[in-house]
Amino acid sequence: MKELDVLVIGGGPAGINAAQILSNNGFTVLLVDEGYKLGGQLLKQTHKFFGSKEHFAGCRGIDIPSKFPLDKVEILLKSTVVGLYNDGVATIVTEDKFYTKVKSKGIVVATGAQEKFLPFIGNDLPGVYGAGAVQTLMNSEGILPGEKVLMVGAGNIGLIVSYQLLQAGVKVVAVLDAAPQIGGYLVHASKIARAGVPILTSHTIVAAYGKDKVEEAEIAKIDENWNIVKGSNRKVEVDTICLSVGLSPVNDLLWHRGCEMVLIPELGGYVPKRNKFLETTVENLFVAGDVCGVEEASSAMVEGKLAGLALSRNLGSLGLEYEIYKTIKNLEILRKGEVGEKIRRGLKKLGGGD
Numbered sequence: 246m247k248e249l250d251v252l253v254i255g256g257g258p259a260g261i262n263a264a265q266i267l268s269n270n271g272f273t274v275l276l277v278d279e280g281y282k283l284g285g286q287l288l289k290q291t292h293k294f295f296g297s298k299e300h301f302a303g304c305r306g307i308d309i310p311s312k313f314p315l316d317k318v319e320i321l322l323k324s325t326v327v328g329l330y331n332d333g334v335a336t337i338v339t340e341d342k343f344y345t346k347v348k349s350k351g352i353v354v355a356t357g358a359q360e361k362f363l364p365f366i367g368n369d370l371p372g373v374y375g376a377g378a379v380q381t382l383m384n385s386e387g388i389l390p391g392e393k394v395l396m397v398g399a400g401n402i403g404l405i406v407s408y409q410l411l412q413a414g415v416k417v418v419a420v421l422d423a424a425p426q427i428g429g430y431l432v433h434a435s436k437i438a439r440a441g442v443p444i445l446t447s448h449t450i451v452a453a454y455g456k457d458k459v460e461e462a463e464i465a466k467i468d469e470n471w472n473i474v475k476g477s478n479r480k481v482e483v484d485t486i487c488l489s490v491g492l493s494p495v496n497d498l499l500w501h502r503g504c505e506m507v508l509i510p511e512l513g514g515y516v517p518k519r520n521k522f523l524e525t526t527v528e529n530l531f532v533a534g535d536v537c538g539v540e541e542a543s544s545a546m547v548e549g550k551l552a553g554l555a556l557s558r559n560l561g562s563l564g565l566e567y568e569i570y571k572t573i574k575n576l577e578i579l580r581k582g583e584v585g586e587k588i589r590r591g592l593k594k595l596g597g598g599d
């Protein structure tokens with residue numbers, strides 16, 4: 246059994262920040278990630294970030310992980326944490342074999358989020374992808390998913406991935422959204438509209454057809470009660486259907502360890518109950534990033550920092566009060582205004598915060 250101070254699970258923006266703070270405070274830290282590189286979702290984000298300089302606005306997502314040197318952190322890649330037990334032990338699988346059991350005094354779970362899917366006829370045909378999967382294929386692996394794409398979902402991810410498909414020379418036949426307006430930022434929608442891609446609001450996908458893979462998609466208009474408008478069905482010729490219909494927290498390890506979980510749709514699904522320092526109902530088990538509620542890389546980074554500081558304090562570091570206070574304020578600032586409205590509503594429902 247390997248023993249150390251802290252296990253950080255997930256090497257996206259949240260986990261990297263938590264690991265860096267904890268190791269800077271003198272703790273031995275093991276950072277584990279399934280991927281072959283640290284960075285999580287950032288590894289496929291070739292676009293420039295919005296927001297403030299402090300949160301890497303103007304920087305491409307792929308360039309952000311290297312801004313956090315982790316010299317003192319032990320890093321284990323291509324490895325999955327598969328269990329968290331009551332005695333503080335975690336089990337990790339590395340490349341098909343049990344690597345080790347790890348016992349730590351504290352844990353930060355920063356496992357991020359996964360894509361939601363849609364039920365429709367033919368959704369199991371090859372050629373139906375999550376938008377995030379397409380982004381990984383294109384931007385991380387250099388592989389195009391197809392030649393003619395239908396994007397389902399006009400939130401930021403659907404719009405950004407549509408634009409990146411166009412940049413890669415792929416035809417985006419249309420972007421659909423069931424809502425009466427687009428959910429993403431206007432700036433992203435305008436870019437693809439200028440390129441001639443129709444954005445069809447109040448529309449849905451009904452079916453995908455093809456012999457061995459997607460050859461056609463059937464789409465239809467929907468009314469204000471989300472029922473299909475009779476006679477509005479039509480077929481479009483595509484070889485790829487990309488679903489961008491939301492993300493939900495990757496929370497399996499929290500369920501396994503017995504953390505109290507609450508269903509909050511505004512935060513993406515079941516999220517852990519936690520105090521304002523991000524400590525769950527299990528002592529010294531902290532959470533940060535999308536696993537707490539689907540949000541953005543900027544807030545994931547600040548949450549990672551907060552979890553790292555607060556866990557350091559629990560484990561005996563002194564003099565962190567002001568830094569913790571400032572970090573909580575920073576999170577509040579990030580969530581101000583229209584953009585943070587849904588998250589604020591979700592957090593209010595979650596309650597606690599003390």
Ligand SMILES: Cc1cc2nc3c(=O)[nH]c(=O)nc-3n(C[C@H](O)[C@H](O)[C@H](O)COP(=O)(O)OP(=O)(O)OC[C@H]3O[C@@H](n4cnc5c(N)ncnc54)[C@H](O)[C@@H]3O)c2cc1C
Binds near residue numbers: 295540
């Ligand atoms: C297309 C797209 C565009 C985006 N654009 C922006 C933007 O412009 N600005 C912005 O601020 N945000 C943006 N975001 C959101 C942002 O990327 C996420 O909010 C952020 O990456 C969340 O960080 P995280 O550390 O919580 O999780 P992630 O980045 O998802 O990292 C989680 C990590 O945990 C690992 N993991 C999961 N389970 C295990 C396990 N059991 N064992 C080991 N490892 C595990 C995964 O491999 C992954 O590396 C975008 C997201 C997408 C998909």
